Amino acid sequence: MTDQELMSDIQRLVIEPADGGATWPSLLWTAPEVIGYINQRQNRFLKETACVTATGILVWPAGLAINDLPSDWIGTVRCVWRRTSIDNAYFTMYQGDDQSLDWGRPGWRSVTGVPLVWSDSEGAAPPRLKIAPTPSVDGEIHLVYVACCDPVDGSGVFLTVPDDYTVALRYGVLADMYGKQGRAFDPVRAAYAESRFVEGVTHARTYLKAGPHG
Amino acid sequence: MAYPSVTRAQLRAALQLRWEEDPFWTDDDANQALNDALRLWSAYTDFWWDSTTATQPANDNFVVTTSPIGVQTRVLLENVALEPTTLSDLDHGQNDWQSVRGTPVLWAPIDYASFVVYPCSATTLTNLIVEGIRETPTLTTDADVVQLGAEEQVAILDYAIHAAAFKRGASFIEATQPHFLRFQQACLLRNAQLGMSRVFQDAALRGQKELRGPNAIEDGQAPS
Numbered sequence: 133m134t135d136q137e138l139m140s141d142i143q144r145l146v147i148e149p150a151d152g153g154a155t156w157p158s159l160l161w162t163a164p165e166v167i168g169y170i171n172q173r174q175n176r177f178l179k180e181t182a183c184v185t186a187t188g189i190l191v192w193p194a195g196l197a198i199n200d201l202p203s204d205w206i207g208t209v210r211c212v213w214r215r216t217s218i219d220n221a222y223f224t225m226y227q228g229d230d231q232s233l234d235w236g237r238p239g240w241r242s243v244t245g246v247p248l249v250w251s252d253s254e255g256a257a258p259p260r261l262k263i264a265p266t267p268s269v270d271g272e273i274h275l276v277y278v279a280c281c282d283p284v285d286g287s288g289v290f291l292t293v294p295d296d297y298t299v300a301l302r303y304g305v306l307a308d309m310y311g312k313q314g315r316a317f318d319p320v321r322a323a324y325a326e327s328r329f330v331e332g333v334t335h336a337r338t339y340l341k342a343g344p345h346g
Numbered sequence: 347m348a349y350p351s352v353t354r355a356q357l358r359a360a361l362q363l364r365w366e367e368d369p370f371w372t373d374d375d376a377n378q379a380l381n382d383a384l385r386l387w388s389a390y391t392d393f394w395w396d397s398t399t400a401t402q403p404a405n406d407n408f409v410v411t412t413s414p415i416g417v418q419t420r421v422l423l424e425n426v427a428l429e430p431t432t433l434s435d436l437d438h439g440q441n442d443w444q445s446v447r448g449t450p451v452l453w454a455p456i457d458y459a460s461f462v463v464y465p466c467s468a469t470t471l472t473n474l475i476v477e478g479i480r481e482t483p484t485l486t487t488d489a490d491v492v493q494l495g496a497e498e499q500v501a502i503l504d505y506a507i508h509a510a511a512f513k514r515g516a517s518f519i520e521a522t523q524p525h526f527l528r529f530q531q532a533c534l535l536r537n538a539q540l541g542m543s544r545v546f547q548d549a550a551l552r553g554q555k556e557l558r559g560p561n562a563i564e565d566g567q568a569p570s
Binding site for chain 1: 372374375378382385386388389390408416417433437438441442443444445455456457458459460479481482484512513515516519539540
């Protein structure tokens with residue numbers, strides 16, 4: 133589904149002419165505003181469900197503890213250390229943080245070896261990945277991560293969220309639209325729409341967590 | 347007898363009978379509500395299945411599926427089903443599993459369009475068969491056909507009524523909640539796995555309660 137199709141669907145539900153999001157004659161919302169809501173909700177859906185992921189490789193020299201994550205990163209799913217300088221072996225890593233290392237591995241800051249724990253820092257700009265212990269040899273970090281969506285701009289860009297979940301995405305956008313303070317404010321419809329967005333997120337997460345089904 | 351199929355025009359006509367041809371809803375509104383219902387029905391019940399071939403690149407565990415499969419549910423190699431597992435189990439069960447080479451025996455989903463196989467082949471495998479949920483058929487013209495039995499059509503119409511009510515505000519959303527509930531219960535009957543979700547647990551409980559009828563104790567109205 134494209135962004136224009138989604139915006140036409142939204143326009144029909146908020147009683148605007150369905151023209152692919154080009155005009156909003158009620159003046160309750162503007163096109164850039166709705167496009168912004170779509171991008172935010174897409175990223176939120178992707179991050180919360182990890183239903184669409186990307187892979188990446190970070191080249192990691194010996195002695196380095198912190199490295200920049202890919203520029204489109206919004207969440208880490210899996211991190212594996214590959215010891216490319218010796219035998220190309222892969223080592224499973226676990227998500228953790230400084231505190232868990234302080235408790236579980238006293239003195240870890242001065243130890244080098246095979247990286248075992250990773251943590252990502254969302255607040256940092258750019259977002260960074262920290263690993264411990266610091267690698268003693270050169271290697272690579274193989275990432276499976278959630279990338280931010282292809283930004284929509286109302287020009288017919290395909291949505292990143294899978295088609296079957298565009299219904300949930302649309303409700304997320306409607307929750308933002310009716311939750312806007314002002315003449316458009318409709319707390320009941322905003323709450324209902326939010327609950328339908330959460331329903332979609334929950335369903336997608338349940339399916340991925342449950343593994344193969346049939 | 348062939349499995350019943352229905353056109354968009356027939357589904358819309360049935361929907362419009364249910365809302366008494368209220369002029370507030372246009373044909374476009376009805377079409378949108380019906381496509382919404384089909385999307386959710388597909389996502390919640392794995393209703394439309396298909397299969398496609400996928401390629402495992404040489405020495406690479408990661409395989410990407412393409413259209414028409416939306417969600418992969420089964421992977422076969424030379425007509426033998428690979429055993430399903432999870433990426434987490436592979437990571438925690440065997441260090442360095444990605445370095446092992448051989449004929450794939452396990453597969454694990456990563457997301458909706460990709461999965462890993464274990465072990466991976468040292469040569470390119472082009473004969474993996476992936477079965478899964480097909481991308482939902484979208485009805486774009488009145489003549490477009492979708493395969494749905496009569497009982498499924500009822501569920502689709504139930505959801506479409508509820509989806510279209512959003513346009514008219516809170517009271518209509520509330521008034522059409524029973525339709526939504528029936529849709530959820532129909533999904534639950536088709537896919538028991540939905541019972542893991544709180545949303546569908548609530549729908550199931552409410553369905554059971556409707557069957558039992560009013561109960562003063564359950565409803566908190568028992569005399570003290």
